[in-house]
Amino acid sequence: MSLSPPSPVSHYVLLNTNAGTANATGVTAESLGDLFAANGLTATIDADGDRPLVDRIAAAMASGAPTIVAAGGDGTITALAATLVGTDRNLAILPLGTVNALAKDLHVPLDLPAAVAALATGVAHRIDVGEVNGRVFLHKVVVGLIPGLAAGREHIRGRYDASAKIGFLRYMFRRLARARRIAVVIQPSEGERRVERVQAIAVSSNAYDEGLGQFFSRHVLDGGTLTLYVLRHLNPGDFLRLTASMLLGHWQNDEALTMESVQAVTIDSRKSLIKVMFDGEVENLQPPLQFSIRPRSLSVIVPAEYATPAEAA
Missing domain, CATH: 2.60.200.40 (Tumour Suppressor Smad4)
Known part of the structure; x- marks a missing residue:
C-alpha cells in the first residue's frame, strides 16, 4: 500500500454551515480560512449553501485541486466521495456533522482545529466503497x-x-x-x-x-x-x-x-x-x-x- 502526502497549498473546501456541529459552533468560511492559514495551508472555501450541492461539487472538481475537503456531515461526505471514486483526487474530511462515522473510522480528530492540523500532515490512503444500484x-x-x-x-x-x-x-x-x-x-x-x-x-x-x-x-x-x-x-x-x-x-x-x-x-x-x-x-x-x-x-x-x-x- 503506497501513501503520499497531499499538496500543502491545494485544497478546495466544501463547507456545510448547516451541519450539526458547524451550526452549533458557528463555523464560517472566515474562521475556517484562519485555521488553514495557521497550519500553513491555503484553500478555496465554498460556503455557499444556497447553491445545489451537485453544482458546488462540480466547481470543486473543475478547480483542479488534488485534495477536496468535505467540511460537514456524512451526507456531504458521501455525495463528494461519489464523485471522487475512481479518480486520483483525494477526499479529506473535517467532521462537522452529528455522527461523523467515516471520520471516526479514519481516526480524524473530531475537534475542528485538531482536524485541520492533522490535514496539514496527513497522507493519502485508498479505501473500499460499496455500491447499491450504481x-x-x-x-x-x-x-x-x-x-x-x-x-x-x-x-x-x-x-x-x-x-x-x-x-x-x-x-x-x-x-x-x-x-x-x-x-x-x-x-x-x-x-x-x-x-x-x-x-x-x-x-x-x-x-x-x-x-x-x-x-x-x-x-x-x-x-x-x-x-x-x-x-x-x-x-x-x-x-x-x-x-x-x-x-x-x-x-x-x-x-x-x-x-x-x-x-x-x-x-x-x-x-x-x-x-x-x-x-x-x-x-x-x-x-x-x-x-x-x-x-x-x-x-x-x-x-x-x-x-x-x-x-x-
Whole structure:
C-alpha cells in the first residue's frame, strides 16, 4: 500500500454551515480560512449553501485541486466521495456533522482545529466503497425497521431538550412493539437464493468491529468485501439486549442476528419502493437492490500517525 502526502497549498473546501456541529459552533468560511492559514495551508472555501450541492461539487472538481475537503456531515461526505471514486483526487474530511462515522473510522480528530492540523500532515490512503444500484455508499445501507426509526429522529434534529429525547424514545419503543417482519429475497454472489422474513437487513462496506465500547466502528476499510447482517426479530427486549451487547463487545453472537461476508448480493422485495437508511440518510430505493464492492477505489486523507513507517515513506 503506497501513501503520499497531499499538496500543502491545494485544497478546495466544501463547507456545510448547516451541519450539526458547524451550526452549533458557528463555523464560517472566515474562521475556517484562519485555521488553514495557521497550519500553513491555503484553500478555496465554498460556503455557499444556497447553491445545489451537485453544482458546488462540480466547481470543486473543475478547480483542479488534488485534495477536496468535505467540511460537514456524512451526507456531504458521501455525495463528494461519489464523485471522487475512481479518480486520483483525494477526499479529506473535517467532521462537522452529528455522527461523523467515516471520520471516526479514519481516526480524524473530531475537534475542528485538531482536524485541520492533522490535514496539514496527513497522507493519502485508498479505501473500499460499496455500491447499491450504481450509487456509492461509504458505511452501510439498511432496509426494514431501522430506517423508520431514523425517520422519527428527523423530527427532533437540532433539538437538544429533554422532552424531545423522551418523545423520540417513546416513539421508538412504540415502533419496536408494533413492528412486523418483511419478506425479502436474498441472493448472494456465491451461495443459494433464499427467502427470509426479517425486521432489518444491513449491508456494510467491510465489517463492523466487535469489542468493548466499539459501537459501529470499523478498523478495516480496505478488506475488499461487503458484510450482510440479517436481523430476524427486534422487539424492545431484543433492542436493549443488542445495545448492551454492542457496548460490552459480544453482539455478533446474538441469537437474533446472522452475518456473512459477500462480494456482492441482491435483495429483492414485492414492494415498488423500499425505505432505506443510506449512510445515515433516509430515502426510498427501487428494488431489486444490487450491492457490490469497489476495492480501494477512493483515496482519503488520514492522520500521519496512523500510517505505518513503510506506508508513510
